[in-house]
Amino acid sequence: MASALGQSVIASPLSRTRFTSSVFPSKYVLPLHRSSKMQVKCKAEGEDKDDLLSQLKPSSIKISSRPEDVLSFIGPGPERINGRLAMIGFVSAIAVEIFTGQDLFTQIANGGYMWFVRTSILFVVASLIPFAQGVGPGAKSDSFWNPDAEVWNGRAAMVGLVALAITEFIKGGALL
Numbered sequence: 001m002a003s004a005l006g007q008s009v010i011a012s013p014l015s016r017t018r019f020t021s022s023v024f025p026s027k028y029v030l031p032l033h034r035s036s037k038m039q040v041k042c043k044a045e046g047e048d049k050d051d052l053l054s055q056l057k058p059s060s061i062k063i064s065s066r067p068e069d070v071l072s073f074i075g076p077g078p079e080r081i082n083g084r085l086a087m088i089g090f091v092s093a094i095a096v097e098i099f100t101g102q103d104l105f106t107q108i109a110n111g112g113y114m115w116f117v118r119t120s121i122l123f124v125v126a127s128l129i130p131f132a133q134g135v136g137p138g139a140k141s142d143s144f145w146n147p148d149a150e151v152w153n154g155r156a157a158m159v160g161l162v163a164l165a166i167t168e169f170i171k172g173g174a175l176l
Contacts, residue, residue, distance in 0.1 A: 076131065083151060083153065083154015085119070085123055085124075086157035087154055087157040097174050103168040
């Protein structure tokens with residue numbers, strides 16, 4: 001770490017300040033001169049811009065169907081699966097609360113945990129089947145129901161479920 005600190009101090013534009021001259025003698029500090037005349041430009045030769053863009057479209061990207069790729073931290077599986085489970089959990093928690101008057105924690109204590117586990121297993125398996133077949137979430141659609149809307153609805157349901165649990169805990173009972 002000391003060498004990184006020393007390198008950053010030596011290479012900084014403030015390398016000739018009183019601090020650095022007291023820490024590093026001037027014979028060890030190189031003067032930095034910047035030239036505003038030097039410009040670097042890069043252009044691909046022989047390739048068309050449209051050809052490059054067509055290679056980057058989601059339809060041309062192959063989705064890996066290996067479970068470790070699908071379920072990795074940056075893979076398509078975890079957020080979609082957690083979002084789907086949160087959507088079902090939020091809607092079912094509100095519905096049961098409306099019909100029975102039980103708060104979320106009472107629902108879980110009265111056997112709701114096993115229903116959650118069974119539903120989770122079913123939806124995780126159902127969510128992994130398309131990924132196992134190589135069908136990814138990259139399909140774009142201009143309609144109201146599209147993969148991006150599912151991700152945002154899942155995020156909202158995750159926040160809503162946590163907010164419901166915190167609100168009921170603070171309130172000490174059912175929200176409705």
